[in-house]
Amino acid sequence: MFIMTEAAKNVKAPRTAITPTRAENFPEWYQNVIKAADMAENAPVRGCMIIKPYGYAVWENIQGNLDRMIKAEEVQNAYFPLLIPLSFIAKEAEHIEGFAKECAVVTHHRLESDGKGGLVPAGPLTEPMIIRPTSETIIGEAFSRWVQSYRDLPLKTNQWANVMRWEMRPRIFLRTSEFLWQEGHNVFETHDDAEKDALRMIEVYREFYENYMAVPGFIGAKTPDERFPGAIETYTIEAFMQDGKALQGCTSHNLGQTFAKSSDIKFLDRDGVQKLAWTTSWGLSTRTIGGLIMVHADDDGMVMPPKLAPYQVGILPIIHDEADKPKIMEFCDKIRKELLAKGVSARIDKSGQRTSDMMWGAIKKGVPVRLEIGAREIAEGQLTYTRRDLGKDGKKKVSVDEFLGSIEGVLAQMQKDMLERARQRMQGMVIEIKTLKEMRDFFAAEKIGGVKIDYKLIQDSDEFEAIKKEFSVTPRCLPFADNGQKVIVAKAY
């Protein structure tokens, strides 16, 4: 090591791939990470996004893994229509009140020339349709026909679909008017079965969040005013982003008999009596990708957890001399095939860019492991690789056999380290307090994160209402870990 002069420092001034940095301007940093990783862009329609191949690959990995976990719960996939007759949603008072403001309405079915080169809607519909903001009502209608006997229960159905909620203030991935999700809808004989199911599904999500996303969270129940319209219980995972705001990562609702009543889902029980069924619904959306970014990305861009990465190893051919190119590319391809045989996804950068551009491209995309292969590696039989989350100091040089033998372990370790790092950060962000005075001081000091407090202290409290309003914070959840006795309060996305 040597001591750098001031001049040398300026030349080598630390430069982040993303500007501004997280500390400088978090919302702008977030958007730039997405742009730099080439994951998505805003669409011509306000509030809608185009998910680009690299971002969509993450969604496909979320789908693939979560779908397998959902099916393990004996749930079957189906598909229900995008358009819902207005009369369906009007059936349930509380539900409609929750969604009415956000509904897009289809009122016409035909376009005609206006004689001035434009088109105008003609053919008004006798009954307007809404574009589904969620599918409880239309699935309820089907279930009322499908469910006749206790023998038809439990009925467990999931759909992967797009939904639309007209948003006042869209943010890419986090809050878009159209988004992709899965929504599960289950029907049971009893309240207890439904309650167990709602709890079971939040547990499935917890496993998914921790094991695949490497994102920890506070798992618990929503306070009554934060519940899904029509639900008797809503369970959630509240994850904490690097700016200290909470993000509801998914939800699982015990809907009681609310929707069974409005959709008339009844079954003939063993005792010959017609009974109203009990339902649940549970969902996880593309919003989760926003959380993935805000939890893991750094000032150099995205950091992909290996299990959700579009490709886990980015192979960068280092070519100094054109004559070496065929040999190097052939070697890269050989390594790629060996990785694929082990179930490790890999991609060779064939862009022909300069080394540093390929390198930074992979960094910004958050490719878990970068593998540099040049004439040197081939000559020495060694491979040079770097874990994205450790930075350049984590660069390692090992033999080909050692690399192939250890890569799965390296990826697994990275996945584990990312979760652990996120967990440490989350724990440091939420402090336990005893009084509302402390809560006021905490938010007044603009501290990063949230607080945990005795739930009783915020119930029917005018001071808490005042704090909520003044600092725009909300109760996020009553963690299971505290048996519902305590509540987490924070700003939220």
Add this chain to the structure above:
RNA sequence: CGGAGUGUAGCUCAGCCUGGUAGAGUGCUAGCUUCGGGAGCUAGAGGCCCAGGGUUCGAAUCCCUGCACUCCGACCA
């Protein structure tokens, strides 16, 4: 829906105050030298200056009216 800001090259923006017909950086294309944590030179392609109206001999620039986007609130399962 309120407050603020911004619409000019693929992207980031300057020019506008003080009207005279289009600029920079970056990216892109080609060539050469380079290349292992952000390289340099040369040449080139690329713009209905958000839209509509007005003022003017003349508007990216001044004045109206829209529209869109961004940020901050409100709202939000």
